[in-house]
Amino acid sequence: MAMAAPRKLRGHKATATCCIASRDRPGLVVTSGEDGCVCWFDLRCKDVQFTIDVGTEPVSSLCFKTGNEDILYASHGNEIKSFDVHMLSAGSWKPLESYSYNKDEVNQVVCNGRSSFLASADDSGDVKIIDVGQKCLYKTLRAGHTSICSSVQFIPWRPWEVITGGLDAKLVLWDFSKGRSQKIIDFSSDNSGQCLNPAFVHSIAVPEMDMVDKLDKICAVARGDGIVDLINIESELSRKGASKGSSRNNVAKRVCLDYSVGGHKAAVSCVAFSQFQEKGRFLISGGNDKSVKIWDCVRCLDSDNNDNRDLLHLNIDLSKKVNWLCTNQSDSENLVVCDTTRVVKALWAYEWLLDPQVSYLLLLKTGEIFTLLCLLYISMSQDLFKCTDLSFTMKPPQSQPLFHLFLLLLLIATVSSSSPLDPKQLKALKILTTTKDPCSNHSSTTITCDDASPFRRVTSLSFANCSSSLSLPSKTLKPLSTSLLSLSFLNCPSLSPPKHLPISLRSFSAVSSFHRHHGLSGVYLARLVNLTRLSIFSVPVSASGLYVVLGNMRNITSLTISSANLPGKIPKAFHSNLTYMDLSNNILTGPLRPSITLLTGLKSLNLSRNSLSGEIPNKIGDLTLLKNLSLASNRFSGPVPSSVPSLSQLTHLDLSGNRLNGVVPSFFSGMKSLRHLNLADNSFHGVLPFNETFIKNLEFFQVRGNSGLCYNNTVLSWKLNLGIAPCDKYGLPLSSPPQKQKQKEEEDDYDDNDGDGDGDKKEEKHGSTNKVVLGVAIALSSLVFFIVFLILLAKWSLLSK
Numbered sequence: 001m002a003m004a005a006p007r008k009l010r011g012h013k014a015t016a017t018c019c020i021a022s023r024d025r026p027g028l029v030v031t032s033g034e035d036g037c038v039c040w041f042d043l044r045c046k047d048v049q050f051t052i053d054v055g056t057e058p059v060s061s062l063c064f065k066t067g068n069e070d071i072l073y074a075s076h077g078n079e080i081k082s083f084d085v086h087m088l089s090a091g092s093w094k095p096l097e098s099y100s101y102n103k104d105e106v107n108q109v110v111c112n113g114r115s116s117f118l119a120s121a122d123d124s125g126d127v128k129i130i131d132v133g134q135k136c137l138y139k140t141l142r143a144g145h146t147s148i149c150s151s152v153q154f155i156p157w158r159p160w161e162v163i164t165g166g167l168d169a170k171l172v173l174w175d176f177s178k179g180r181s182q183k184i185i186d187f188s189s190d191n192s193g194q195c196l197n198p199a200f201v202h203s204i205a206v207p208e209m210d211m212v213d214k215l216d217k218i219c220a221v222a223r224g225d226g227i228v229d230l231i232n233i234e235s236e237l238s239r240k241g242a243s244k245g246s247s248r249n250n251v252a253k254r255v256c257l258d259y260s261v262g263g264h265k266a267a268v269s270c271v272a273f274s275q276f277q278e279k280g281r282f283l284i285s286g287g288n289d290k291s292v293k294i295w296d297c298v299r300c301l302d303s304d305n306n307d308n309r310d311l312l313h314l315n316i317d318l319s320k321k322v323n324w325l326c327t328n329q330s331d332s333e334n335l336v337v338c339d340t341t342r343v344v345k346a347l348w349a350y351e352w353l354l355d356p357q358v359s360y361l362l363l364l365k366t367g368e369i370f371t372l373l374c375l376l377y378i379s380m381s382q383d384l385f386k387c388t389d390l391s392f393t394m395k396p397p398q399s400q401p402l403f404h405l406f407l408l409l410l411l412i413a414t415v416s417s418s419s420p421l422d423p424k425q426l427k428a429l430k431i432l433t434t435t436k437d438p439c440s441n442h443s444s445t446t447i448t449c450d451d452a453s454p455f456r457r458v459t460s461l462s463f464a465n466c467s468s469s470l471s472l473p474s475k476t477l478k479p480l481s482t483s484l485l486s487l488s489f490l491n492c493p494s495l496s497p498p499k500h501l502p503i504s505l506r507s508f509s510a511v512s513s514f515h516r517h518h519g520l521s522g523v524y525l526a527r528l529v530n531l532t533r534l535s536i537f538s539v540p541v542s543a544s545g546l547y548v549v550l551g552n553m554r555n556i557t558s559l560t561i562s563s564a565n566l567p568g569k570i571p572k573a574f575h576s577n578l579t580y581m582d583l584s585n586n587i588l589t590g591p592l593r594p595s596i597t598l599l600t601g602l603k604s605l606n607l608s609r610n611s612l613s614g615e616i617p618n619k620i621g622d623l624t625l626l627k628n629l630s631l632a633s634n635r636f637s638g639p640v641p642s643s644v645p646s647l648s649q650l651t652h653l654d655l656s657g658n659r660l661n662g663v664v665p666s667f668f669s670g671m672k673s674l675r676h677l678n679l680a681d682n683s684f685h686g687v688l689p690f691n692e693t694f695i696k697n698l699e700f701f702q703v704r705g706n707s708g709l710c711y712n713n714t715v716l717s718w719k720l721n722l723g724i725a726p727c728d729k730y731g732l733p734l735s736s737p738p739q740k741q742k743q744k745e746e747e748d749d750y751d752d753n754d755g756d757g758d759g760d761k762k763e764e765k766h767g768s769t770n771k772v773v774l775g776v777a778i779a780l781s782s783l784v785f786f787i788v789f790l791i792l793l794a795k796w797s798l799l800s801k
Contacts, residue, residue, distance in 0.1 A: 006345035007333055011039035011048035016338035020062045021275065021328035022069050029328065029336050030072065031344050032059035038074055040085075042490065043333050043346060045446060045464035049491055052083055052093045061108045066115045067652075067676055067700045071096070073118060075106035080120055080130070086538075086563065086585075101128045101137045112154040113209070113699040116721065119162050119176075121149035127164055129176045133704065133723060139179045144172040153206045155233065157217055159696050160719070163233070165201025171221060173237065177719050183237055187223060197267055200224035205271040209699075211280030215273075215297055220283055222268035228285045228293075230255035230300055255300050257285075262312035265289045273297070275327045276334040282313060284335065286322030291315060292337060292347075316347065450483070457483035466492035466513075477502055488535075489513040501528060509535040519564070522548035529553060532577075535560040546583070547571040561586065562606075570612070574599055584630070585609040592636070597622045604628040608654065611635060616660075621646035632678065633657035640665050649673055656680040656702065663687075664709065669694045680723075681705035687731050688724070692716055708733065 012033035022028035027043040038052040038059055057077040065071035070085045080102075081095040104123035111118055117138065118130040125145035131138040145166035152164045160177040171185040187199035203222035207215045221229040231254050257263045266288035274282035274294075283295040294314040320339035328334050333346040448460035458480050463470070472495065477484070481502035488509035489495065497514050505528050514520060520536070522543025528534070529552045541561060543549055545568025550556065558580040566583070569590035578599050584606045591614035596605065602623050613635040620629075621643025629647070632654045639662035640655065651673050660682040666689035668677060677698055685708030692715070695701050703709060704723030710733040713726040725733035 006337075006347045007043075009039075009041050009048070009336075009344040009346055010342075011041070011051060012037060012342040012344070014058075014342055015340055016323065016342055016344050017058060017060055018062050018324045019326045019336045019338050019344060020064065021326045021336060022064065023275065023329070024069055026329040027333075028069075029326070029344075029346070030062055030064075031336075031338060032062050032074060033342060034058035035342075036076060038062065038072070038083075039344075041344075042464070043328075043330060044462060045490060047465050049465065054081060055079070060106055063109055063111050066111050066113050068115065073109050073111060075109045075120060077105055078102040078122065080106060080109050080118065097135065099130050101130060101140075102126070107148065107150050108152050110153055112159070113156050114159070115700055117154075117176075119152045119154060121152040121164055121166075123148045125149045125166060125168075127152055127162065127174070127176075129162075131721065133702075133721070138721075139176050141174050141176060141179060141181075144174065144181045144184065145170060150200070150202055151204045153204045153219070155206060155219075156209045157212060163204060163206065163219055165204050165221060167200045167224075169199040169201065169224075171201055171204070171231070173233065183239075185231070185236060187229075190225075190227075197225045199227070200267070202268060203270045205273055205283070207273050207280055211273060214280050216301065218301070220271040220273070220285075222271040222285060222287075224267040226259060226264040226266055226268060226287065226289075228257040228263060228268055228271060228283070228295070230257070230283075230297070257295060257300065257311060262293070262315065264291065264293065269322050270324045272326055275329045279329075284325060284327060286325045286337060288321045290318045290321055292318065292322060292325065292335070318345075448486075459483055460486040460488075462486075462488045462490070463492055463495070464490040466495045468494040470495055472496070472498050497524070503527065503530055505531060507531065507533040507535075509533075510537070510539045511535070512538045514539055518542065525549045526551055526553075531556055533558040536562070536564050538563045540564055541566050544568060545571070546588075550575065559583075569593075571595060576601070578602055579625075580604045582606040583610070588612055590614075592617055592620075592631075594619055596620075599623065600625070602626055606630045607634065608632040609634075613637070615639075616641050618643045620644065623647065624649070626650055627673075628652040630654040631658065635659060637661065639663075642667075644668075645671060647671070652676040654678040655682065656705075658682055660684065664689060664703070666690075674698065676700040678702045679706070683707075684709045686710075687712055687727050688716070688722070690716075692720065695720060710734070 009029070009031070012031065012035055014034035016031050016033045019029060019031045029041045029043060031039045031041065036053065036055045036057055036059060038054055040049045042049055054074050055076045059074050059076045061075045063073050065073065072083045072085070074081055074083065078100060080099040082097045083093060084096055087093060099118070102120055102122040103126070106120045106122050109118060109120045116131070116133055118132055120128045120130070122128070125142070125147060127141040127149055128137060129139040129141065130136070141162070141164070144164065145168050147166055147168040149164050149166045152162055155161045155163055160175055161182070162174050162176055164172045164174065169186060169188040171187070172181050173183040174181050187201070190199055200223065201221055202224060205220040207218065216232060217234045218230055218232050221231060223229065259265055264285065264287040268285050268287040271283060271285045273280050274284060281296070281298060283297050283300070284292060285295065286292045293312060294316070295311055296313045299310050318337065318339060320341055322337055322339055324338040326336050328336065332348050335347040337345045337347065339345065446462040446464070447458055449456040450459050461480070461484065466489070470492070477498055477500070481504055484502050484504060486507040487501065487505055488507070490511045490513070492513040493515040495513060497520060501508070508528055508531055510520065519540030519542060522541060525534070525541070526549055531553050532555050534553070534556060535558070537560060541549070541564040543566065546561070546566065547568070549561070550559070550571065554575050555577060556575055557577045559578060560582040562582050563585040566586040566588065568588060570588065570593045572593060573595050576599060579601050580603060582604070585608070588607070588610040590612065592607070592612055594617050597617055597619035600622060603625050604627060605623070606628070608630045609632070611634065612631070615638035616631065616636055618641045620641050624646060626647050627649050629650060629652065633656070636658040637660065640660060642665070644665070645667045648671070650671060653674065653676065656678040657680070661684065663686040664679060664684050668674065669690055675698055678700065680702040681704070684703070684706040688703065688709060688711040695716070702723070706724060709724050710727035710731070711722055711724060716722070718726070728734050
């Protein structure tokens with residue numbers, strides 16, 4: 001099937017090796033290459049946002065930190081480095097951490113669902129499990145592979161297990177808490193693939209937890225003999241001994257996607273589950289046959305489906321071999337491919353994934369074409385078209401190919417035709433672009449236009465990676481004021497903010513921009529009274545408080561002012577339309593006022609990394625739609641509010657880095673939606689009230705840094721690595737907190753060595769006394785010796801006479 005030309009993402013100087021896509025921010029893609037660099041792309045912009053120089057060796061693998069995609073792990077050589085995207089504003093890419101536990105080159109690095117462990121597979125066949133919290137090596141998994149270990153993945157529904165694949169044609173399931181393998185599947189005896197290529201395991205994909213209900217507990221395996229295997233992990237673990245042979249014998253447990261069902265004709269290099277459309281519905285594979293194949297997982301796993309022709313949903317032919325691929329949640333350009341060139345390709349896969357057995361839905365632009373097609377329907381076919389008010393459904397005809405071709409050409413001509421841009425706006429945009437049609441311009445300035453008639457008008461302007469020579473005078477924006485709805489600036493530090501912004505704006509965004517002009521003022525932003533979305537990140541905002549900015553923004557629904565050095569207190573009142581609020585990493589002070597609890601439509605609240613104090617109001621439970629709550633790194637005190645269980649939709653709760661006290665409430669275990677719970681670095685005490693089932697069901701759990709908190713070792717295992725001590729029979733920690741223990745040990749050492757401080761003074765005093773006594777003794781001894789000498793000398797003189 002022919003597809004539109006792929007979008008080319010340029011940034012690497014050598015072959016691109018790996019790519020990953022953000023799960024939380026659609027359109028964000030990160031790639032790595034043999035040039036030792038990592039490139040960040042925003043698919044809303046053309047050029048690379050920024051580049052990280054990791055080292056001189058090729059970067060072989062990338063992964064985000066689960067739950068915090070501002071942290072990135074990159075492997076190069078035998079080393080793994082972590083980077084924080086927030087360091088961009090400081091102009092430094094110094095790694096946060098560096099791990100060098102692997103002896104040979106790392107092929108893949110992955111992070112588990114709780115962000116507590118990293119797994120890295122290397123050329124020696126070993127897999128290193130790294131404890132991120134303790135910053136140390138947790139386990140080495142060896143003796144499972146006899147050759148290069150090429151791929152590793154954590155199993156989300158089995159938090160202490162990983163699955164690995166290698167160039168020994170083996171798939172190994174490990175319990176890394178025990179450091180031993182549970183199951184080995186050997187593909188070397190499987191002759192169902194291409195005989196000239198061995199069944200090396202090049203890549204493994206495991207579905208996320210929210211895909212398991214649809215796909216079951218499976219994994220996808222990319223093999224060197226051109227086969228993609230779908231294997232039920234639970235079924236394999238229930239079978240004893242090593243598994244060998246073809247997967248064709250039991251379709252319920254394994255599904256074999258080979259050349260007989262339209263599969264690859266050469267080695268498969270990568271597999272991934274889809275993030276777009278119906279999440280997890282499709283499996284994407286790429287191979288050395290220069291093709292990408294999209295498989296319908298639901299049909300593949302349907303035991304009642306006997307028609308193998310339906311398994312392959314789409315085949316995409318490329319010009320180069322595929323090194324790696326990934327998918328993102330965007331509605332467009334949602335398939336990203338790294339091939340053997342330095343240019344990364346972004347494809348629009350979603351557009352072609354409508355079910356070909358049902359219909360193609362084509363939107364019409366004008367009433368004239370709609371009328372024409374309905375007349376064609378009446379005159380030429382009774383069942384071919386079904387007209388509706390805004391669209392028609394077309395079933396591909398079998399007996400009228402000429403009519404089908406005519407209709408297709410007509411629709412292409414209709415869609416491709418467009419009105420010219422408003423002459424006044426075209427003249428104003430000459431300072432930004434020299435092209436005749438700015439709406440199709442593909443530069444660092446992205447211009448979006450509507451489809452109005454007789455003239456199109458500019459609705460969106462987006463600037464990215466601006467040059468130092470770029471300026472944006474008021475005369476450019478003034479002609480756009482009647483239609484411009486969105487204006488964004490990304491990485492434009494030398495650009496001066498426009499003196500006058502159109503009040504028609506509905507969305508304004510500034511990221512890492514305007515630094516040389518001291519950022520933005522609160523009064524400047526307050527003029528945008530019609531905004532529904534305001535996003536400021538890493539741009540200084542000079543204002544006496546947040547109320548200056550928000551005073552007249554009555555329609556605001558999404559508010560982000562982060563890393564902006566914003567001072568002041570939480571306003572006494574907010575406009576009730578807010579559903580998203582991020583005020584993190586500022587210098588806000590004072591209490592968390594009840595005004596926030598009146599925002600009953602709020603779904604996400606992030607006030608982390610400020611200086612807020614006092615108790616968390618109990619009315620926080622009134623925010624019943626809240627899904628994300630982060631109050632980390634403030635000065636909140638007192639207990640956790642008893643109303644928190646009322647937040648029935650809460651999935652992410654971060655209260656770390658405060659001064660909260662009391663016992664940890666047991667009601668957390670009854671919050672069914674909770675997936676991320678961070679209570680670290682507070683002053684909680686008593687016995688942790690959770691069982692092992694609750695903790696394992698969480699994707700992230702942290703309670704470190706609570707000196708008075710302990711766990712019941714008859715309920716919880718030390719293998720959970722909670723970072724707190726077990727309890728004694730009185731419910732107290734068996735050992736002192738690390739800092740106090742260290743001080744105690746130091747004091748013991750001082751006692752054993754006559755001490756320091758006062759002990760030194762005593763020792764010095766005793767030493768001075770001893771020296772005086774010794775001096776007197778020596779003097780007296782000398783005097784006695786001298787007297788004896790004189791007596792002997794006198795006797796000798798008398799005898800000599």
